[in-house]
Amino acid sequence: MIQTLPFSVPVFFIAVIAFALFSVIYLIIAASIIYHLRAFSPPGRAAPYIISTVFIIVSCLLWLAGLFFLFQLPQ
Amino acid sequence: MIKLHENEHIVLLLHKHWFVVARTVLGIVFMIILLAVALPLLPFLTDGFDPALASAATGLGLVVYLMMVALFAFFSWMDYYLDLWIVTEKRIIDVEQYGLFSREVAEIPMASVQDVTMEVHGVIQTVLGFGTIRIQTPGEREFTIDEIPHLGKVKDAILDYAHRQFEATQKTSISV
Numbered sequence: 001m002i003q004t005l006p007f008s009v010p011v012f013f014i015a016v017i018a019f020a021l022f023s024v025i026y027l028i029i030a031a032s033i034i035y036h037l038r039a040f041s042p043p044g045r046a047a048p049y050i051i052s053t054v055f056i057i058v059s060c061l062l063w064l065a066g067l068f069f070l071f072q073l074p075q
Numbered sequence: 076m077i078k079l080h081e082n083e084h085i086v087l088l089l090h091k092h093w094f095v096v097a098r099t100v101l102g103i104v105f106m107i108i109l110l111a112v113a114l115p116l117l118p119f120l121t122d123g124f125d126p127a128l129a130s131a132a133t134g135l136g137l138v139v140y141l142m143m144v145a146l147f148a149f150f151s152w153m154d155y156y157l158d159l160w161i162v163t164e165k166r167i168i169d170v171e172q173y174g175l176f177s178r179e180v181a182e183i184p185m186a187s188v189q190d191v192t193m194e195v196h197g198v199i200q201t202v203l204g205f206g207t208i209r210i211q212t213p214g215e216r217e218f219t220i221d222e223i224p225h226l227g228k229v230k231d232a233i234l235d236y237a238h239r240q241f242e243a244t245q246k247t248s249i250s251v
Contacts, residue, residue: 011128015135022139029146032175033153040157040170040178042077042088048156055149062142069134074127 012075019070023063030059077161077168077180087162087232090155092205092224099151106144110137150175160220162229164236167210169218186244187212188237193226208233 034056037048079085114137121129157172164185171179188210195206206226210218210233223229 015132019135019139022142026142026146029175030149033150036157036172036175037153040077040172042085042159042161043079051149051152055145058145059142062138062145066135066138066142069131069138072127072131072134074125074131 012073015070015073019066023066026059030055077170079163080165083163083165085161085163086236087160087229089160089162089220089223089225089229091158091222092203094199094203094205095222096151096155099155103144103148103151106147110140110144160223162232162236165240167218167233169220181218183210183212183218185233185237185240188233188240189213191230191233191237193230195226 034052037052041048117133121133154172154174157170157178159170161168161170166182166184167188168180168182171181173179190211192209192211193206194209195201200206203224204226205222205224208220208223208226208229210220212218220229
């Protein structure tokens, strides 16, 4: 038997708000880490730039995947 | 940004030994293994729910989990990378990073280095070749560099540059 959630629970809207909140917190922490790496790394080192770029690309891909699944939720 | 003086070059740039960060790396590996173990169980957990809702919610949950793992890994790497010691010809700079928005920078001029002690404690430190370096400066202040590799090389480099700085200072004071 397939269980369905009660009609009164707006799953999609709750998920949108939760994901938006998560994204904002994620963005703040990620931006802080990148700022620290740019500001306090020893001069002439490429590692912070490379790792930051890889992290940004991975994060963007995961965020887009999250957005995809978010809009798959029944509205 | 750590700014170097004019005609100053980095002689050694030291991070903690990899063994110290192995615990964090193991934690990240464990988080990924946990996900790999949980994935085959997910269909049983969502059994009986609307398939569209279950599939989308599972996908969203996985993505959020992976984003958290990626953020934790990135944060851990930053914490490791910014915790460093810079040895130049003129000074030793100790940068301690305590998470986000908290850091401590201390430096001692090479000319004030009086004594350098190298310490290795226990089997792990002996086998993997890392330990502590203590630098004695005037005024009973002790400067400690913990859990770093290549102890002998670091000690020799510090003593060598401290000796050169001391000689340069002596020459300047004699000529004056």
